[in-house]
Amino acid sequence: MTRRPTPSQHIQSDSAVLEKVKITRPPRYSVWMLNDDFTPMEFVVEVLQIVFQLDPALSQRLMWEIHTKGKSRCGIYSYDIATTKAKKAMELATEAGHPLRCIVEKENRAT
DSSP, rough: OOOOOOOHHHHHHHHHHHOOOOOOOOOOOOEEEOOOOOOOOOOHHHHHTTTOOOOHHHHHHHHHHHHHSSSSEEEOOOHHHHHHHHHHHHHHHHHTTTOOOOEEEOOOOTO
16 A cells, blocks of 8 residues: 655645746846937937836937937836837838837846
8 A cells, every 4th residue: 555645745845946946037028229310319318208108208318318429228128028129119200210229138137
């Protein structure tokens, strides 16, 4: 006849398994808006406010950073949200006839 484990034996073996599980944070992704010579600055500010929900002052500052440095980070998100925001910004630009581009890059763990 086979002995069945007692409830306390089940708990001990289950807790031993749980202790070995390591939980890690999911990777984060930056959305970068790139400069071009054709998209109006006012449109860039609008996209930053609409898509990335940034306040007017920050949107203005990031627009100048994009214009002078060639690109600026608009936000850091999970992969799905980052790609959705980049796509939405480029869709708005395409609808308005502007060549605005955004890229999504995986964040370093150190940052």
